[in-house]
Amino acid sequence: MFQNRTEALALALPAAVFAALVFVVPVVLLLSEGFKSADQWTLSAYVDFFSQSLNRTVFLRTLKLGALVTLAAAVIGYATAYAIVSLPPGAKGKMIGLVVLPLMISPVARTYAWIVILGRTGIVNQALMAVGLTDEPFRILFTETAVFIGLLQLFLPLMVISLISALENLPRDAVPAARVLGANWFQVFWKVILPLTREGLVVGGTLVFTGSMTAYITPAILGGSKVLMLETLLYQQVTVANNFVSASVIAFILIVMSFAANILLKRIATARNRT
Amino acid sequence: MTQRLYAPIILLLVMIFLIGPFFIIVAASFSAGDTLAFPPQGFSLKWIAKVFTVESFRQSFAVSMFLAIGGTLTALLLGIPASYAMSRYKLPLSETVRFLVSTPIIVPGIIVGLALLRYFVIPVGLSITLALFLAHTALVLPYAVRVVSASLANLRSDMEEAAVLLGSSRLGAFFRVVLPNIRGGILAAFILGFVTSFNQVPVSLFLSGPGVRTLPIDMLGYMEIVFDPSVAALSALLAFLSIGIVFAAERFLGFSRYV
Amino acid sequence: MSDASFLSLDKLSLAYGKTIAVKELDLDIRKGELLALLGPSGCGKTTTMRAIAGLMTPVSGRITLDGADITRVPANRRNIGLVFQSYALFPHLTVFENVAFGLKLQGIGGDELTRRVDAGLKSVGLTAFSGRKTPDLSGGQQQRVALARSMVMQPKVLMLDEPLSNLDARLRLEMRTELQRMQKETGVTMIFVTHDQVEALALADRIVVMRDGAIEQIGTPEEIYNNPVSSFVADFVGFENLFAIRNGKLVAAGGIELDPAGPLPDAAGLAWRPRAIALGAGPFTGTVRGVSFAGGTREYLLESGFGTVKAEADVSVPGYPLNAEVAFDMPISAAAPLHRFG
Ligand SMILES: Nc1ncnc2c1ncn2[C@@H]1O[C@H](COP(=O)(O)OP(=O)(O)O)[C@@H](O)[C@H]1O
Ligand SMILES: [Mg+2]
Numbered sequence: 020m021f022q023n024r025t026e027a028l029a030l031a032l033p034a035a036v037f038a039a040l041v042f043v044v045p046v047v048l049l050l051s052e053g054f055k056s057a058d059q060w061t062l063s064a065y066v067d068f069f070s071q072s073l074n075r076t077v078f079l080r081t082l083k084l085g086a087l088v089t090l091a092a093a094v095i096g097y098a099t100a101y102a103i104v105s106l107p108p109g110a111k112g113k114m115i116g117l118v119v120l121p122l123m124i125s126p127v128a129r130t131y132a133w134i135v136i137l138g139r140t141g142i143v144n145q146a147l148m149a150v151g152l153t154d155e156p157f158r159i160l161f162t163e164t165a166v167f168i169g170l171l172q173l174f175l176p177l178m179v180i181s182l183i184s185a186l187e188n189l190p191r192d193a194v195p196a197a198r199v200l201g202a203n204w205f206q207v208f209w210k211v212i213l214p215l216t217r218e219g220l221v222v223g224g225t226l227v228f229t230g231s232m233t234a235y236i237t238p239a240i241l242g243g244s245k246v247l248m249l250e251t252l253l254y255q256q257v258t259v260a261n262n263f264v265s266a267s268v269i270a271f272i273l274i275v276m277s278f279a280a281n282i283l284l285k286r287i288a289t290a291r292n293r294t
Numbered sequence: 295m296t297q298r299l300y301a302p303i304i305l306l307l308v309m310i311f312l313i314g315p316f317f318i319i320v321a322a323s324f325s326a327g328d329t330l331a332f333p334p335q336g337f338s339l340k341w342i343a344k345v346f347t348v349e350s351f352r353q354s355f356a357v358s359m360f361l362a363i364g365g366t367l368t369a370l371l372l373g374i375p376a377s378y379a380m381s382r383y384k385l386p387l388s389e390t391v392r393f394l395v396s397t398p399i400i401v402p403g404i405i406v407g408l409a410l411l412r413y414f415v416i417p418v419g420l421s422i423t424l425a426l427f428l429a430h431t432a433l434v435l436p437y438a439v440r441v442v443s444a445s446l447a448n449l450r451s452d453m454e455e456a457a458v459l460l461g462s463s464r465l466g467a468f469f470r471v472v473l474p475n476i477r478g479g480i481l482a483a484f485i486l487g488f489v490t491s492f493n494q495v496p497v498s499l500f501l502s503g504p505g506v507r508t509l510p511i512d513m514l515g516y517m518e519i520v521f522d523p524s525v526a527a528l529s530a531l532l533a534f535l536s537i538g539i540v541f542a543a544e545r546f547l548g549f550s551r552y553v
Numbered sequence: 554m555s556d557a558s559f560l561s562l563d564k565l566s567l568a569y570g571k572t573i574a575v576k577e578l579d580l581d582i583r584k585g586e587l588l589a590l591l592g593p594s595g596c597g598k599t600t601t602m603r604a605i606a607g608l609m610t611p612v613s614g615r616i617t618l619d620g621a622d623i624t625r626v627p628a629n630r631r632n633i634g635l636v637f638q639s640y641a642l643f644p645h646l647t648v649f650e651n652v653a654f655g656l657k658l659q660g661i662g663g664d665e666l667t668r669r670v671d672a673g674l675k676s677v678g679l680t681a682f683s684g685r686k687t688p689d690l691s692g693g694q695q696q697r698v699a700l701a702r703s704m705v706m707q708p709k710v711l712m713l714d715e716p717l718s719n720l721d722a723r724l725r726l727e728m729r730t731e732l733q734r735m736q737k738e739t740g741v742t743m744i745f746v747t748h749d750q751v752e753a754l755a756l757a758d759r760i761v762v763m764r765d766g767a768i769e770q771i772g773t774p775e776e777i778y779n780n781p782v783s784s785f786v787a788d789f790v791g792f793e794n795l796f797a798i799r800n801g802k803l804v805a806a807g808g809i810e811l812d813p814a815g816p817l818p819d820a821a822g823l824a825w826r827p828r829a830i831a832l833g834a835g836p837f838t839g840t841v842r843g844v845s846f847a848g849g850t851r852e853y854l855l856e857s858g859f860g861t862v863k864a865e866a867d868v869s870v871p872g873y874p875l876n877a878e879v880a881f882d883m884p885i886s887a888a889a890p891l892h893r894f895g
Contacts, residue, residue: 026464027383031391034376038394038435041428045409046401099308102301114305116544121312123536125493127510128529131517132315135322135332135526142318142332172311179308233402235496239514250404254499263412270405277400384570455608456641456699458628460655460706470654474645 050274053267068268074252078272081249084163085231088170092178092227093220095171097212100182115183118176126173130240133169134160137241161245169237174230178223185219186212221287225280232276249273316533323527330523341527351528353505354512357426358492361508365430366438366487370480372431373438378468381446382454392439399436403496406432411500422503429497434487441486445479446472485543489536558617559584559742560605560710565614567597567604567766574600575766577614582710582744587736589757590746591777591789597766598746599638602712605744606635619709634703638714640695642687648674648698649683655706673705676735693724704739713745717752729756750790754778762786783893784822792824793863794883797894805859811837814882820890825883827852827865832873835882837862841873855879 053064068074103114121129136142137159144156159165189212197211213220238248247255253269256262318332326336345351376395380388398406406429414420414428449472457467473480498508507515509532517525558581567575575597582588590598603609605616607628616624623631643651652670661669674680677697682690687698696716703711716732717725733756736743747753753760754774762769762777762785770782781787784795796803798817802810814836817823832853839855839862847865851872855862864881866872873879 024383024386027379028387030375030379030383031387034372034435034439035387035391035394037372038397038432041410042398042401042406042432043394045413046405048413049405049409095308098304102304105301117309117313120537121316123489123540124316124533125510125529125536126495127493127513128319128526128533129315131525131529132319135318135330136315140331172315175308175312233404233496235404235499236510236514240517250402250496253404253408257408257500266408270402270408273402273405274400277402281400450639450641452637452639452641453643455606455628456635456637456702457643457654458608459606459631459633459635460702461629461658462654463629466658471643475643 046270046274049263049267050271051267052264053271064264064268068265073247077247077249077252080163080246081232084167084170084248085228087167088174088231089224089228091167091171092175093224095175096178096182096223097208099175099179100186101212103179103183104186115180118179121172122176126234126236127240129173130169130236133165133172133241137165137168160241161243163242163246165241166238166246166248169241170231170234173234173237174227177226177230181219181223181226182216185216189215217287221283225283229277229280233273319526319533320530322523323530325523325526328522330521330526334523341523342531344522344524345528345531348516348524350512350516351509354507354509357423357506358509361426361430362488362491365427365491366434366484368427368431369434369438369487370442370483373435373483374442374480377439377442377446378472381443382451395439396436398432403429403433403494404499407497407500415501422501422506426498426501426506426508429501430491430494433494433497434491437486437490438483441483442476442479445476445482449475481543485539489540492532492536557581557583559586559619561615561617562601562605563615563617565601565604565616566612567600567609568612569600573612573766575604578766578768580761580768580771582742584742585740587733587743587756587758588745589753589760590744590763591750591753591760592748592763592769593789594748596763598748598763599714600766601763602635602714602744602746605710605712606633607631608635632706632709634706634708634711636696636699636703636711636713636716638719640699642695642698642702644686644688646687647683648679648685648687648690651687651698652702652705654702669705673701676704677701677731692719693728696720696728700735704735704741708741710742710744713743715746715748717747718749725752732756754790762789779889781824781889781891784824784891784895785893787824787889787891792826792889794825794827794830795822795891795894796824797822807860809859811859813885815885817885818890820892822891822894823883823885823888824891825888827863829884829887830862830864831882831884831887832864832866832879833870833881835880837882838878838880841875841877841879844872844875853879855881857881 054060054062056063069078099118103111103118106114134141138144139156139158139160141160143159144153147153148156193211193215194207197207202210232248233250234248235250235254238246238251239254242248242251244251244255249269249272253266253273256265256269321334322330322332323341324337324339325331325334325341326338327334373395376391380392410420410425410429415422415425453471453475454464454467457471458464462470493510494508495510495514498511502508502511513525513528560582562578562580565575565578565580566573578601590601592598600609604611607623607626611624614624615622618631618633643654646654649670652673653666656666656669671680671683674683677700679694679697679701682694682698687695690698696719700713713732717728720728729752732743732745735741745756754777757774759771759773760777761771764785770777770786772780777786778790781790781792784797787795796805798804798820799810801813801817803813803817803823804810828850837857839857841853842856842861843852843854845852846868850865850867853864853866853873855864862881862883
């Protein structure tokens with residue numbers, strides 16, 4: 020530990036000033052636009068925004084998809100993480116590698132693949148028609164289902180990784196001990212696994228929820244203008260309507276929700292440390 | 295018995311879901327047909343070859359490479375000293391600095407791009423290229439600080455003191471003793487930053503001008519007009535590039551230790 | 554400058570932020586001396602050492618070395634060696650490169666570098682390990698590298714922070730001898746920090762006992778061992794029965810007063826080692842609450858009317874069983890008089 024403050028500040032200042040100038044100042048300016056009208060501080064932009072039913076629909080849809088994707092990722096995530104943790108060390112490492120692999124691939128490419136799979140002449144519809152389940156192709160692309168699938172595939176790895184590290188820290192004999200005491204698998208999950216991995220679930224959940232809420236590519240490609248989410252709506256407001264005030268409102272909502280998820284994470288994690 | 299089958303079945307299904315689409319992209323890029331379809335119609339390398347001939351892809355690839363390399367290097371140049379100061383000095387502003395440099399991770403990228411467009415590009419006339427560069431640097435900064443801080447935390451500070459007592463200056467101790475020992479962390483931060491920047495879309499959405507747009511944005515634009523397998527081919531190529539880099543890094547450095 | 558004050562600390566005060574760690578320390582160290590800083594954990598030994606090395610700026614006071622005021626001289630120009638408690642080796646360098654580090658910075662290269670590094674490695678018996686990376690070495694070997702790395706610089710003062718505490722019992726004894734040998738051979742002025750009185754007594758020419766950032770007593774091992782000036786030092790070097798003197802009476806730890814067996818000296822307190830308690834006869838009685846066999850002696854815990862007394866007797870004399878009533882004496886002549894109590 021060194022004691023020279025000037026030296027320390029000189030080292031830390033460039034990064035801090037850069038982040039403040041390039042990032043904090045413009046973002047704060049942008050956000051302030053949503054609270055101003057003719058140089059008066061007001062919430063009228065927010066009232067306007069939520070008075071339009073399209074905006075309300077988009078807002079609720081974003082929340083709903085975020086929540087559904089998070090829930091699905093948690094369920095599949097536990098099943099996957101538990102299976103991976105129980106593998107022998109070598110296989111476990113390889114599996115973790117495979118789970119992380121998609122994160123390195125461009126989201127554009129990852130989302131693009133779903134067009135081939137979910138489109139009118141895509142694999143799913145071909146298969147359904149081949150086995151005679153339907154004569155007409157289903158419309159899957161440009162529905163909430165498509166966006167849901169795309170987001171889940173995009174963010175599931177983050178949940179699995181968080182849960183793997185949580186499960187690895189589980190006391191070695193906790194699950195067998197509970198089984199010996201007569202708990203069924205359902206009880207083991209609720210009474211043993213869930214409480215002991217809550218921190219991992221919260222970390223993963225926040226990543227998945229914020230990720231889904233603020234994703235742009237997936238709703239843009241798989242939802243299009245039929246299934247707008249807050250990000251795609253923001254883009255439209257700027258490029259089509261040239262409405263920066265409305266964009267600022269959406270931006271603020273997105274940031275508030277990101278921060279809320281972040282704070283919730285810390286709350287729950289510290290609440291657990293205290294008990 | 296059911297228990298023995300549980301892991302393989304779950305993992306097979308999840309891996310099909312996670313990685314299957316990637317194989318479809320790869321297969322589609324070898325198609326001989328003119329539209330994106332699966333199973334591919336015939337086999338050819340024409341779409342892969344086409345990727346290299348599309349002028350806008352070549353331009354935007356160069357832009358993305360410049361941003362990913364230049365932005366990440368700049369972020370490291372800013373982030374390494376800051377991480378060092380935060381880990382080695384009793385700094386009253388430590389928490390403030392840490393908060394400032396980590397905000398870009400919390401704030402959605404699309405907002406950063408929009409804010410830069412609104413307050414720097416439009417009124418001040420800042421060039422799109424420079425705005426992109428600043429935005430990508432800011433985006434990568436939190437990763438650089440996080441990864442470098444983690445490797446500094448594993449490095450005891452009495453090593454620098456030992457170097458000083460042997461006659462080295464403070465700066466000399468940093469270069470002779472600290473830097474060689476966090477090289478792996480810095481490289482890991484570079485790769486993480488590179489991949490993050492290269493694949494980034496929302497930050498760059500509003501920041502495109504004539505001849506200046508990032509590769510992912512260019513791909514999105516191309517897809518809206520032409521629906522041929524060349525985007526699939528390009529995606530597959532990029533994916534192999536990312537995987538190759540990460541694999542090499544893991545192989546030679548144990549990359550995952552730092553992330 | 555006289556040899557008696559080769560290194561002097563003059564009213565040295567050191568602080569971490571607002572917490573004072575060392576208060577107005579005065580200390581003169583002779584050239585070629587082997588000095589021990591002894592004291593419980595947290596009393597400021599490491600802090601004092603870091604200030605001497607220049608890793609910490611004093612709040613006030615002066616440090617002079619070899620006649621020159623070095624208070625404001627930066628750490629890299631003091632030529633003071635410090636072997637860190639953690640050794641602080643450079644993990645990316647080999648043993649040879651670690652030892653060569655400081656010499657290279659002085660611009661020494663070629664044959665001379667090789668010769669001096671080899672000599673340093675030889676003196677700590679690590680010639681065969683020259684090409685190894687340091688993390689591959691055992692703790693004891695790492696310490697020798699750290700020692701050699703400092704010694705090749707021919708420092709004016711060599712300081713070692715708890716050099717023996719990370720070693721196992723056998724290595725500790727070996728290292729103790731080796732440090733002593735090295736100090737006698739090179740004549741380097743050496744300061745070492747320890748919280749273990751046995752180490753300090755065995756090794757040092759002089760011992761500085763520290764307490765709460767101040768010096769409690771300075772003396773030769775014999776002086777410290779036989780004539781502790783205060784209850785703190787007495788307790789630290791094994792006087793386990795401590796009594797304050799107040800109004801002509803002895804006062805036990807629990808506050809109970811007792812009449813002394815004879816006239817009291819002019820002191821703040823008296824201290825007896827367990828050995829000094831005479832068992833079998835005397836004005837006091839106690840009940841045996843504990844007996845433990847310690848090789849040549851037996852140790853007794855006696856419960857008396859004024860508190861617990863620790864006594865020790867040769868195994869050659871018949872022992873006392875648990876719960877036996879034993880008469881005992883605390884002869885004033887066998888007590889160490891203390892000048893400060895509490
Ligand atoms: N880096 C530090 N920051 C704040 N206080 C410290 C620091 N290092 C030591 N101290 C405090 O200074 C006092 C002396 O510590 P130290 O010199 O390390 O003691 P010793 O080496 O005798 O065990 C202790 O009270 C300790 O808590
Ligand atoms: Mg210490």
